[in-house]
Amino acid sequence: MTTQLSSNINSNNLYERDYYLWLSHTAQLIKEGKFSEVDTAKLIEEIEDTGRSEKRAIKSNLVILLLHLLKYKYQPAKRTNSWKASLRKHRRRLRDDFQISPSLKRYFEEVFDECYQNSREQAADETGLPLNTFPTLSPFTPEQSLNPDYLPEN
Known part of the structure; x- marks a missing residue:
């Protein structure tokens, strides 16, 4: 620049x-x-917005990651390579974010349950399965969700 x-x-x-x-x-x-x-006021605003944007990216990637973990677990007959590719992509994005900003890992853990609830609702919408198909508490730990080798079984 x-x-x-x-x-x-x-x-x-x-x-x-x-x-x-x-x-x-x-x-x-x-x-x-x-x-x-x-223009310090605008500069401060931009710095704060950047932090909010980083947090939005964590939540967005986590919701999609959990959504595909749920679909993979609860629709075994419909498993596709695109779900695996999505899991890999969103795990990689999260790992990259944590490498650049390690403090975001704490935020990831703080919003994990909230993101799971959003994923659960979205999974019901996308699959047509009843919401109660998906447990109210995440069947995946934060560590499992980030583990590149973890795939849930039904």
Whole structure:
């Protein structure tokens, strides 16, 4: 991000007009030590939004992972390689997130039960099976769900 803001570009409302250019310009100002010119309110907002986005990604990947574990366990006759591929993909995404930001593992554990409930409801919707087919407590531990070799049996 080394795009420099040319002197003829108005930096007012740059955030709203060209987000990428605003990021580049802000990074350049910080590199040059021009802290008084940085829109700190917007910068703080962006940093906080990035954290929320990381958490949303954890929840999204976990819901899909648990959904496919449920479908794999409770629909053995319909098991497909695409379910296995989805399990591998979402486990990998979570592992990658934890490698980059180890503190997100704690968040994963905090939202595991909530995500399981969402997966349980979605599994009932997608499979047409009654909701009570799927136990109210997760049949998978957080460790099992992340284990690349774990596949549930019926």
